[in-house]
Amino acid sequence: MPNRQAGISFCDGPKEREGREGRPAVNLRTLKYFVAIADAGSLTAAAEAIAIAQPALSRQMHALEEEMGVPLLQRTARGVRLTQAGVTLYEAAQRMLDEAQRVKRQLAGPSEAGESRVVLGVSPTLSRVLVPGLFERCHRTMDQMRLTVREAFTPELLDMLEKGMVDMAIITSMGASADRPLALHPLVGEPFALATPRSMKMDPIISLAALSRIPLLMTTLHRTVVERQLRPMGVHLNIHSEIDSVDAIRELVHDGDWCTLMPVSVFKEARSDAGITLTEVSGVQLNRQLMMATRIEAVPSTAVAALREIVLAELARLNRLRVFNFGKKPVKR
Structure with a gap:
């Protein structure tokens, strides 16, 4: 394929539109198709999963590779695998699709029932001990809150927080940086x-x-x-x-x-x-040091403020159970 710089624009719709230099624009639907192929490992399996004819899906991928100017998929006897450029696009596509969904939810606003949504990011070392109790507390005390949890290491969580992909993150001081425009609250x-x-x-x-x-x-x-x-x-x-x-x-x-x-x-x-x-x-x-990270906002949303109190209460409970030190858990009576 020719080595040229792609002129890319993004749209979300069933029809392809013309981008710069008369080339088809890359749209969110095409990115969804590409991610589906990467996850399925073959065009046939992806076509079945997303209910599209395989020839049409193949044409979409050829057009995407042409637009990007590099091969993205390597065809093999067992299906397809991502090239190095394909891996890079796959990771970027996931972030863009997540962000598109977040913006769509934000534009939609609260549901008619008054339900609010909040996304919490948690380090993998904390998920097993923190998330179950946190989820139960939200379910019991905040029936109008829809909690979503994303798991990632601290540097990625901070990037997600800055980009608006999560509303709050429970991180560690290992990857925190004072250079970021975030509020950091020490926990334990x-x-x-x-x-x-x-x-x-x-x-x-x-x-x-x-x-x-x-x-x-x-x-x-x-x-x-x-x-x-x-x-x-x-x-x-x-x-x-x-x-x-x-x-x-x-x-x-x-x-x-x-x-x-x-x-x-x-x-x-x-x-x-x-x-x-x-x-x-x-x-x-x-x-x-475990820390709570949030974006610096003049007035935090009601859902984020409520989640903050729930996180503090759950961490206090875990601390009483000596989860964060060498002591054994006390016997429940």
């Missing part, structure tokens, strides 16, 4: 723990020297914040692999062969109590 501090299978018979406390000899699985973000705190002491971690999935690392530790450094709340669950040891690292305070 939380230590990191060495999480190991019970079969390793790890002591309750470990020295930095001993820690440096243990092969670890860590997310990129957690590795960055921990190494930043260890750097002045000249201590280096033994990182076996970086895996940017909290759930995947948790499962690998549960399986009994791997160790990790994670915030203590990640392993505060019923299954962890039986098979995981949480060990405190001596000689340094490895921790993170």
Whole structure:
């Protein structure tokens, strides 16, 4: 395909319109088709999923590639796969489609029943402990609030918050920046723990020297914040692999062969109590600060203000249960 700069305009409608230089404009429907193909892995499966004839779908993709000036899909015997340019467009298309939906909801305003919608962003390390109780509180006390939860690491959550894709985010200080036009409210501090299978018979406390000899699985973000705190002491971690999935690392530790450094709340669950040891690292305070991030607005919406109070109440409950420290949960009576 010719290597030229695409002139792109976006519209949302069934008919293709002419963009700059007489070329068809890229519309939101075409982006939806492209995302559907990427998710399905084949034109045939995508055509069935979105109820469109496969030849028409294929023509749409050829036109999209022509407009972008680069191949987006690589045809294989088993279907299609994204090129590197296709991956870039796929990620951008998801953001644009999410933003289009958000704007559409915003323009529509509250429903006739007075229902308000609020979107909360949460770090993956907090979702399991925070979201269930938060959801139940919203359901019980705010029957006119429709809560949507998006999960992402802190840097992405802050980008989403600035772009209006979420209304509030529960983040960590690891990726926060004072340069952003956001309001940051400190919530609770939380230590990191060495999480190991019970079969390793790890002591309750470990020295930095001993820690440096243990092969670890860590997310990129957690590795960055921990190494930043260890750097002045000249201590280096033994990182076996970086895996940017909290759930995947948790499962690998549960399986009994791997160790990790994670915030203590990640392993505060019923299954962890039986098979995981949480060990405190001596000689340094490895921790993170949980924070509430919102856009700076003169008057926050009623829904956001209500969600703020619910988040604070749920975090206070979790703190009483010692979810964010090394102590065991108190027995409920």
